[in-house]
Amino acid sequence: MSNLLFYNAAILTIDPEYRTYENGFICIQGDRIEAIGPSQAMTDLGDFAAYRKIDCGGKIIMPGMINTHCHMSMMVFRSLADDVPDRLRRYLFPLEARAMNRELAVTGARYAMAELLLGGVTTVYDAYYFEDDIAEAVAASGMRGVLSETVMNTPTPSAAQPYGGIPYTRNFVKKWQGHPRVMPAVNCHALYTNDTEHLRECHRIAADHDVTMCMHVAEMDFEQQKCRDEFGLTPVGYLHQIGILDERFLAAHAINVDDQDIDILADCGVNVSYNAGSNAKSAKGVAPVAKMMAKGIPVSLGTDGPMSGNTIDIVTQLSLVGKIQKLFQNDRSLFPPREILRMATINGAKALRMDHLVGSLERGKRADMVIFETDSVNMSPIYDPSAAIVYSANPSNVWATIVDGEILMENRKLLTLNFESAKQDLLRSCQKIEAIAKTLDREIATHN
Amino acid sequence: MSNLLFYNAAILTIDPEYRTYENGFICIQGDRIEAIGPSQAMTDLGDFAAYRKIDCGGKIIMPGMINTHCHMSMMVFRSLADDVPDRLRRYLFPLEARAMNRELAVTGARYAMAELLLGGVTTVYDAYYFEDDIAEAVAASGMRGVLSETVMNTPTPSAAQPYGGIPYTRNFVKKWQGHPRVMPAVNCHALYTNDTEHLRECHRIAADHDVTMCMHVAEMDFEQQKCRDEFGLTPVGYLHQIGILDERFLAAHAINVDDQDIDILADCGVNVSYNAGSNAKSAKGVAPVAKMMAKGIPVSLGTDGPMSGNTIDIVTQLSLVGKIQKLFQNDRSLFPPREILRMATINGAKALRMDHLVGSLERGKRADMVIFETDSVNMSPIYDPSAAIVYSANPSNVWATIVDGEILMENRKLLTLNFESAKQDLLRSCQKIEAIAKTLDREIATHN
Numbered sequence: 054m055s056n057l058l059f060y061n062a063a064i065l066t067i068d069p070e071y072r073t074y075e076n077g078f079i080c081i082q083g084d085r086i087e088a089i090g091p092s093q094a095m096t097d098l099g100d101f102a103a104y105r106k107i108d109c110g111g112k113i114i115m116p117g118m119i120n121t122h123c124h125m126s127m128m129v130f131r132s133l134a135d136d137v138p139d140r141l142r143r144y145l146f147p148l149e150a151r152a153m154n155r156e157l158a159v160t161g162a163r164y165a166m167a168e169l170l171l172g173g174v175t176t177v178y179d180a181y182y183f184e185d186d187i188a189e190a191v192a193a194s195g196m197r198g199v200l201s202e203t204v205m206n207t208p209t210p211s212a213a214q215p216y217g218g219i220p221y222t223r224n225f226v227k228k229w230q231g232h233p234r235v236m237p238a239v240n241c242h243a244l245y246t247n248d249t250e251h252l253r254e255c256h257r258i259a260a261d262h263d264v265t266m267c268m269h270v271a272e273m274d275f276e277q278q279k280c281r282d283e284f285g286l287t288p289v290g291y292l293h294q295i296g297i298l299d300e301r302f303l304a305a306h307a308i309n310v311d312d313q314d315i316d317i318l319a320d321c322g323v324n325v326s327y328n329a330g331s332n333a334k335s336a337k338g339v340a341p342v343a344k345m346m347a348k349g350i351p352v353s354l355g356t357d358g359p360m361s362g363n364t365i366d367i368v369t370q371l372s373l374v375g376k377i378q379k380l381f382q383n384d385r386s387l388f389p390p391r392e393i394l395r396m397a398t399i400n401g402a403k404a405l406r407m408d409h410l411v412g413s414l415e416r417g418k419r420a421d422m423v424i425f426e427t428d429s430v431n432m433s434p435i436y437d438p439s440a441a442i443v444y445s446a447n448p449s450n451v452w453a454t455i456v457d458g459e460i461l462m463e464n465r466k467l468l469t470l471n472f473e474s475a476k477q478d479l480l481r482s483c484q485k486i487e488a489i490a491k492t493l494d495r496e497i498a499t500h501n
Numbered sequence: 502m503s504n505l506l507f508y509n510a511a512i513l514t515i516d517p518e519y520r521t522y523e524n525g526f527i528c529i530q531g532d533r534i535e536a537i538g539p540s541q542a543m544t545d546l547g548d549f550a551a552y553r554k555i556d557c558g559g560k561i562i563m564p565g566m567i568n569t570h571c572h573m574s575m576m577v578f579r580s581l582a583d584d585v586p587d588r589l590r591r592y593l594f595p596l597e598a599r600a601m602n603r604e605l606a607v608t609g610a611r612y613a614m615a616e617l618l619l620g621g622v623t624t625v626y627d628a629y630y631f632e633d634d635i636a637e638a639v640a641a642s643g644m645r646g647v648l649s650e651t652v653m654n655t656p657t658p659s660a661a662q663p664y665g666g667i668p669y670t671r672n673f674v675k676k677w678q679g680h681p682r683v684m685p686a687v688n689c690h691a692l693y694t695n696d697t698e699h700l701r702e703c704h705r706i707a708a709d710h711d712v713t714m715c716m717h718v719a720e721m722d723f724e725q726q727k728c729r730d731e732f733g734l735t736p737v738g739y740l741h742q743i744g745i746l747d748e749r750f751l752a753a754h755a756i757n758v759d760d761q762d763i764d765i766l767a768d769c770g771v772n773v774s775y776n777a778g779s780n781a782k783s784a785k786g787v788a789p790v791a792k793m794m795a796k797g798i799p800v801s802l803g804t805d806g807p808m809s810g811n812t813i814d815i816v817t818q819l820s821l822v823g824k825i826q827k828l829f830q831n832d833r834s835l836f837p838p839r840e841i842l843r844m845a846t847i848n849g850a851k852a853l854r855m856d857h858l859v860g861s862l863e864r865g866k867r868a869d870m871v872i873f874e875t876d877s878v879n880m881s882p883i884y885d886p887s888a889a890i891v892y893s894a895n896p897s898n899v900w901a902t903i904v905d906g907e908i909l910m911e912n913r914k915l916l917t918l919n920f921e922s923a924k925q926d927l928l929r930s931c932q933k934i935e936a937i938a939k940t941l942d943r944e945i946a947t948h949n
Contacts, residue, residue: 131881132888135823136837168878333824334892336833363892364879375583376781376821377828385784389584429897430616431812433579433924434931436938440580444782444811449877449897476881483882490884 057081057458058101060092062109062424063438066414067116067398071391073438079114080104081420084457089414109424112452113438115394116413117175117421118367119401121326122267122305122355125165126158126181129482131359133490137497140335141273144493145360152489153210157482158183159190164479165365166194167472170462172366172448173423175455178303178326178355178405180240180267182211185225188235195461195469197421199265199405200229201240204255206247216251219258226262234457236405238265244288245276249295256297265303265405267326268292271314272306272337289314298323303404305355307345308338315341319348324404327396329373330364331357339381342374343388353404354397366448367397375443390439420458425450505529505906506549508540510557510872511886514862515564515846519839521886527562528552529868532905537862557872560900561886563842564861565623565869566815567849569774570715570753570803573613574606574629577930579807581938585945588783589721592941593808600937601658605930606631607638612927613813614642615920618910620814620896621871623903626751626774626803626853628688628715630659633673636683643909643917645869647713647853648677649688652703654695664699667706674710682905684853686713692736693724697743704745713751713853715774716740719762720754720785737762746771751852753803755793756786763789767796772852775844777821778812779805787829790822791836801852802845814896815845823891838887868906873898 057080064077066089078095080088088098129152134144158181169177176197179187184202191198202225203209204218212218222239229237239259241247247255252268259266271277271288284291289310292298300322307325310318318325327340342352354374356365371393378388402412411421425442427435429450435441454462461469505528512525514537526543528536536546577600582592606629617625624645627635632650639646650673651657652666660666670687677685687707689695695703700716707714719725719736732739737758740746748770755773758766766773775788790800802822804813819841826836850860859869873890875883877898883889902910909917 129882132884132892135888135892136834138833140833164878164881171878330820330824333828334820334833336827336831336835338831339828363888366879369895372778372782373821373824376778377825379784380781380787380825383784383786385586385588385782386584387784430612430619430920430924431814431896433612433927434577436580436931436935440583440811444580444583447817447895447897448879449895472878476878479881483884487884 056083056104058104058106059109059114059424060095060106061111063111063113064089064414065113065115065394065438067394068413068415079414079422081458084419084459086414086416086418086420089416111427113425113427113442114414114422115442116398116411117423117454117456118173118397119176119353119405119412120169120174120356120365120367121178121303121353121401121404122328122357123165123177123179123365124181124358125177125179125365126153126161126183126187127358127360128161128165129157129479129486131363133360134494135334135363143497148489148493149210152486153182155183155186155211158210159186160478160482162187163190163470163475165359166191166196167467167470167475168365170194170196170454170467170470171451171465172368173451173454174367175421175423176401176405176407176411178238178267182209185228188225188229192232192235193469195234195459196456197234197411199236199238201238201267203240203242204247204251205242206251219251219254222255222258226258226264230262230264236264238267241266241268243269243272243276244291245273245279252292252297253295259301264301266297266301267303267305270304270307271309277309287311287314289317293317293321301406306332306337306340308332308340310341312344315345315348315350318345319350323350325350325352326355326404327352327374328355328357329370329377331361333373333377335361339377342378343382351400351403352396353401364448368442368446368448368451371397371443390437390443393443394439420455422455423451424453426452504531504552506552506554507557507562507872508543508554510560510562512537512862513561513563513842513886515842516861516863525562527862527870529906532867532907534862534864534866534868537864559875561873561875561890562862562870563890564846564859565871565902565904566621566845567624567801567853567860568617568622568804568813568815569626569751569801569849569852570776570805571613571625571627571813572629572806573625573627573813574601574609574635575806575808576609576613576616577605577927577934579811581808582942583782583811591945596938596941597658600934601630603631603634603659606658607634608926608930610635611638611918611923613807614639614644615915615918615923616813618642618644618902618915618918619899619913620816621899621902622815623869623871624849624853624855624859626686626715630657633676636673636677640680640683641917643682643907644904645682645859647684647686649686649715651688651690652695652699653690654699667699667702670703670706674706674712678710678712684712686715689714689716691717691720691724692739693721693727700745701743707749712749714745714749715751715753718752718755719757725757735759735762737765741765741769749854754780754788756780756788758789760792763793763796763798766793767798771798773798773800774803774852775800775822776803776805777818777825779809781821781825783809787825790826791830799848799851800844801849812896816890816894816896816899819845819891838885838891841891842887868903870903871899872901874900
């Protein structure tokens with residue numbers, strides 16, 4: 054870590070006033086933002102002799118993007134079975150049962166981190182298996198991670214016993230709490246894979262340690278059905294009734310929520326991760342994001358796993374969010390680019406309860422930021438940098454990714470992660486998976 | 502033009518059998534595909550002494566993509582007024598009346614061609630103004646273009662008189678017919694900007710010269726309303742009644758079409774350009790693509806202008822097509838990657854009536870093709886190259902673009918178009934436009 058001075062950049066602070074500097078500078082001391090403002094104000098601050106100075110030549114700087122819902126390890130399965138209906142139960146659970154293990158989980162996560170850092174994601178929320186091993190990999194990469202072991206009522210790749218995720222989580226939370234960049238969390242997979250007693254137990258762990266508790270909520274038609282049949286309630290109504298919704302709760306998806314559900318989520322201070330691409334590709338529906346945000350819920354953006362999205366950067370989600378929400382609401386004026394960029398940054402920080410640290414570029418906050426180049430053909434013209442990032446940019450335009458003042462990716466090169474070795478590991482793993490996947494394809498074809 | 506041999510590539514031919522070669526070669530002699538097949542069959546064909554040999558090292562080769570609806574010159578307006586409702590009438594027509602001229606039209610089109618070629622588009626359908634000048638630029642770039650001057654009942658940037666586009670089109674068609682890569686066409690803007698008499702006149706020109714006639718069809722709510730009020734018909738019903746729908750007709754958008762409309766389109770042999778991104782961002786609706794294709798209409802892909810999309814490559818549309826169509830049909834199994842790639846290639850060729858020449862990689866056809874690199878982080882793993890291109894790729898992954906056997910872009914470098922000069926021209930133009938745009942923004946804000 055050294056002191057850094059970036060100047061001659063367009064800066065989107067995404068602070069509460071959405072301050073922007075057409076030609077600005079940002080000065081980083083250690084892990085913090087020391088000063089930020091228009092480039093002409095820079096001379097008042099001294100000669101910056103002890104700083105590495107980076108002339109950004111018109112590049113765009115904004116806060117690092119926050120992916121609030123991912124299953125990184127599933128990278129090893131990306132582009133398998135894209136079009137299989139009821140895929141979770143018919144394809145994914147069997148595939149995981151036959152193929153997933155500790156080595157694959159780490160291999161997938163390492164490669165996924167390469168994609169996240171190359172795509173400008175500084176913080177990821179991850180839920181999968183073998184998260185203790187994944188946490189080691191995240192810590193080594195230098196990126197910020199909120200990580201959680203999945204709890205389910207069946208054996209999983211990391212637990213021979215049903216609900217084996219619970220003792221795993223207890224140890225995991227104790228071990229990682231206090232780490233500067235890895236934050237442990239609790240993850241109950243869903244209400245159709247967890248009973249009331251264990252949901253409450255998970256909630257107690259989260260409350261005792263004051264950590265995030267995440268869950269897939271109101272995502273599946275059969276989840277809705279089960280809740281109606283068994284409890285006469287919506288998924289949100291049920292989770293509220295059993296007393297586990299609070300400001301630590303992060304609801305992933307929240308597609309099938311009605312007005313009453315939205316009131317409950319807002320009243321309880323629940324955070325929501327909207328997964329535009331995954332929800333569309335799986336034909337599950339469109340979360341009523343405008344309504345949730347109107348009630349004060351800070352809706353953030355997630356990608357879901359790489360088998361669902363299929364990319365896990367957030368840049369690709371930005372334009373999708375605008376397009377799908379405008380289309381679904383039949384209103385072109387909704388979701389201007391600034392609102393979408395807030396969802397990708399400060400709302401993600403709020404969802405993971407770290408908005409006092411990151412999510413906007415403000416003096417005193419941690420220096421988590423991303424730099425977009427503007428040389429590529431799709432990055433001109435720029436009448437409005439926010440619009441250019443939302444509707445013109447793609448993840449290959451990200452030029453640098455910085456966490457806690459440490460440059461983790463610069464000029465498309467990863468500095469803390471060996472891309473070539475991560476890729477070779479991934480490709481080797483995929484050879485093993487291919488045979489299992491082909492068997493599953495055949496079984497599903499026979500069953501149809 | 503020289504003889505080229507590409508080998509050691511994954512090849513998607515997109516021929517009628519969707520033949521693919523995991524490790525294949527393609528041999529180009531002059532402007533034609535001389536041979537194609539698995540790499541091990543290559544040795545039977547001689548020593549290729551007179552060929553430039555390119556080891557593709559696992560890259561993916563497929564037919565060049567065809568953008569069947571674009572307004573290239575509007576590149577100078579990209580990212581202006583993204584969120585203004587009823588934008589065409591409130592913002593765009595006034596903006597064009599105040600700002601557009603011959604120089605801007607050419608500047609925008611040249612830069613747009615850079616984006617198209619860097620994004621793997623080998624053929625573009627363009628409709629705008631000053632198309633004679635744009636045709637010169639397209640011919641110089643070496644890309645394939647089907648180009649048309651817009652006909653409207655008002656003065657336009659290129660015509661002082663209403664319907665000035667008609668005499669322009671007569672000259673334009675005569676001048677360019679027979680050019681090897683530039684094909685002239687006829688373009689009536691829409692039924693709300695053209696009366697019956699002039700629509701019929703345009704249709705006669707297209708019929709007399711056997712060229713494509715394009716029109717925005719069933720795109721706007723007010724278009725639907727006007728047709729119902731004045732003729733008691735749907736837009737498609739009206740166009741059919743006045744006798745202008747035939748196999749030369751290319752309907753752009755086709756959002757508001759009912760089952761009867763679809764039968765008419767299919768019976769008349771009309772082609773359709775589906776503009777997934779533009780239609781979503783403008784909240785106009787979702788074209789019933791599955792129904793149209795079930796009736797045999799070869800639906801192809803367009804981007805609309807860069808003010809609408811906002812990118813004009815086709816790669817970005819691929820995943821959007823799958824996501825939006827699956828979502829709105831509530832069926833994950835629809836639109837597998839292969840079908841989407843057919844829409845992007847062979848269906849585009851059918852829409853522009855050049856499928857005997859291009860749109861698939863087959864012996865004897867013109868060598869219009871695109872090569873994707875597989876080194877970037879988002880391009881692994883690849884269990885299925887079609888799925889990887891549809892759901893993982895972005896336009897920056899395009900490594901080469903070839904038209905008529907001529908390499909127009911290789912390793913991200915344009916070979917027939919000076920990118921830096923095109924960009925400087927664009928940025929200079931945008932400085933002039935910015936003041937006009939700000940005035941318009943103020944007028945619209947006041948009017949609200």
